[in-house]
Amino acid sequence: VLDGCGSERFSEIGTRLFAQLFVENMKNVLKSFEDAVKDTFEQLIKIFPKEEFYASNLSFTILACFETEEEFIVYSCGDGYIIIDNGETINLIELDDGEFPKYYIYNYVSRESLQVYQDGVTFTIDRFSKSFFKNVGVATDGLRFYENLEILEKNKLTQAFKEGKAGKVKILINRNRNIFKDDITICF
8 A cells, every 4th residue: 555645746657667667577576575675766766856856756655465374464654554453343553653654765765854764764564373363454645534423423434444445435434524634555
């Protein structure tokens, strides 16, 4: 899941470029997820003529969830949510770095231009054992408006997550678009 930084004018363009190149880089099965991310950023940096262009165009959140036989593994760099289903309840874990989300592009920006992350950033990796969790997913920070839903709508959305009903989740979010004031991407 990718989500452009709303305060950067063209971050959605950089996000789309990243997604297209990343898919090509992941086709090489010898590359790890993190190596494919790094290779993709290095390719994109070459496209932009100056740091100010790539620093703003490539400011976006990266969230990925992988499933193995024993666990769910979430890689995060930026803000958003991890959605965990323990078989009984759905819980949302907020990924929030404060005023400055941890964007991967900071690894390629001059240290002098950064207020934070001068030493660069790495992915945060969270692991969830299948012996405790039925399902795990990720969502962009637009899910934060979930807290503003009426209790009945919250319960319906939680139930749709539990049942894995993507269409129902989409309907509930669209029905409450006056509450959800940011785009939302959810992936289990």
